[in-house]
Amino acid sequence: MTVTDDATAIAGDMARLRRAIHAEPEIGLDLPLTQQKVLAALDGLPLEVTTGAALSSVTAVLRGTRNSGGPVVLLRGDMDALPVTERTGLDFASKLDGAMHACGHDLHTAMLAGAARLLSARRDELAGSVVFMFQPGEEGYAGARYMIEEGVLDAAGERAAAAYALHVASAQLPCGVFSTRPGPMMAAAEVLDVTVHGHGGHGSQPHHAADPIPVACEIVMALQAMVTRKFDIFDPVVITVGSFHAGTTDNVIPDSAHFLATVRSFSPASREQVRDAALRVVRNIASAHGLSATAEFTNSYPVTVNDQAEAQFAADVVAGVLGERRYVGQTNPQAGAEDFSYVLEQVPGAFVMLGACAPGADPATAPFNHSADAVFDDAVLSDGAALYAELALRRLAR
Numbered sequence: 466m467t468v469t470d471d472a473t474a475i476a477g478d479m480a481r482l483r484r485a486i487h488a489e490p491e492i493g494l495d496l497p498l499t500q501q502k503v504l505a506a507l508d509g510l511p512l513e514v515t516t517g518a519a520l521s522s523v524t525a526v527l528r529g530t531r532n533s534g535g536p537v538v539l540l541r542g543d544m545d546a547l548p549v550t551e552r553t554g555l556d557f558a559s560k561l562d563g564a565m566h567a568c569g570h571d572l573h574t575a576m577l578a579g580a581a582r583l584l585s586a587r588r589d590e591l592a593g594s595v596v597f598m599f600q601p602g603e604e605g606y607a608g609a610r611y612m613i614e615e616g617v618l619d620a621a622g623e624r625a626a627a628a629y630a631l632h633v634a635s636a637q638l639p640c641g642v643f644s645t646r647p648g649p650m651m652a653a654a655e656v657l658d659v660t661v662h663g664h665g666g667h668g669s670q671p672h673h674a675a676d677p678i679p680v681a682c683e684i685v686m687a688l689q690a691m692v693t694r695k696f697d698i699f700d701p702v703v704i705t706v707g708s709f710h711a712g713t714t715d716n717v718i719p720d721s722a723h724f725l726a727t728v729r730s731f732s733p734a735s736r737e738q739v740r741d742a743a744l745r746v747v748r749n750i751a752s753a754h755g756l757s758a759t760a761e762f763t764n765s766y767p768v769t770v771n772d773q774a775e776a777q778f779a780a781d782v783v784a785g786v787l788g789e790r791r792y793v794g795q796t797n798p799q800a801g802a803e804d805f806s807y808v809l810e811q812v813p814g815a816f817v818m819l820g821a822c823a824p825g826a827d828p829a830t831a832p833f834n835h836s837a838d839a840v841f842d843d844a845v846l847s848d849g850a851a852l853y854a855e856l857a858l859r860r861l862a863r
């Protein structure tokens with residue numbers, strides 16, 4: 466029996482777990498119902514299980530018996546849902562208004578629990594240890610960072626030598642096709658929060674006031690000029706001001722103007738550069754007009770950077786286990802962001818996408834992750850679990 470045969474044999478259990486999690490989605494760092502379901506799925510396996518303090522994470526360690534002094538591989542599955550009201554009409558759709566597993570993390574949880582079962586049955590083939598990282602709070606809560614602070618990277622007693630995460634996509638990739646790339650895989654994302662401080666007054670006598678509105682407008686335009694003049698077009702940066710607010714009526718100059726921008730970058734170097742350059746533009750344009758500005762970056766996720774060798778290894782494992790046709794290289798990084806980036810800052814590894822487009826849907830036009838209409842096919846669960854397991858088995862045997 467191969468690992469994929471074993472995975473097929475437990476596909477029904479994984480689908481039941483996935484659907485149970487899907488029906489009761491939880492958002493953020495505290496996912497008590499999801500945590501319970503994971504603990505129940507792992508019950509009876511030869512794992513050392515601990516739960517988080519600051520968040521409802523589950524960390525499980527499996528010690529292989531083939532080489533007890535062998536290295537450690539970390540496998541990560543995130544577990545949280547999004548504040549979206551589901552519109553799919555599936556019979557296991559979310560029972561909760563305003564919460565939906567629209568990013569497919571319910572599948573990641575079920576696949577990782579499946580991999581824990583597959584590997585537990587093959588302990589004697591495992592030349593080292595495996596850390597299973599069941600993570601809350603990926604969607605903007607930096608759950609991975611909290612789990613790192615609580616020691617997940619060293620959970621087996623030494624630092625993990627490699628780390629892998631799978632992520633399903635409801636569109637863009639054909640169902641069952643895996644994809645990754647060496648180097649930058651996902652963008653860094655952060656919020657630039659700016660307030661221009663002026664001094665209010667009568668709209669007919671602006672010279673007696675310090676009007677923050679034209680200054681804030683000038684900053685918005687200067688940020689766009691900065692993007693085109695300061696950054697390599699082959700290492701791009703995106704700045705979008707998505708919120709801009711000031712004033713109450715036509716003839717009153719307000720005291721301040723406030724805007725929020727999302728800032729995306731695709732290499733640690735350009736991320737560093739855009740953070741410095743944007744703050745300089747904001748502060749100095751305000752100061753040129755005799756006003757001041759406060760600006761800060763919040764809600765940051767770093768660039769998700771795949772290790773060259775580990776990304777190639779993951780591609781080879783897909784081809785070796787499932788066949789060449791099940792892998793396509795990803796040309797460009799994606800502009801979305803991932804907090805698995807925090808893991809990859811400290812441990813070489815790879816973040817791998819898995820097409821999970823609904824049966825009959827066209828991957829080019831199907832609703833994408835985060836849509837209220839996004840549908841993910843259960844059929845990928847067995848291959849996803851098998852790939853997690855094979856990544857660990859083969860990486861430890863290397």
Ligand SMILES: [Zn+2]
Nearest residue numbers: 568604834835
């Ligand atoms: Zn997402």
Ligand SMILES: [Zn+2]
Nearest residue numbers: 568570603632
């Ligand atoms: Zn996600």
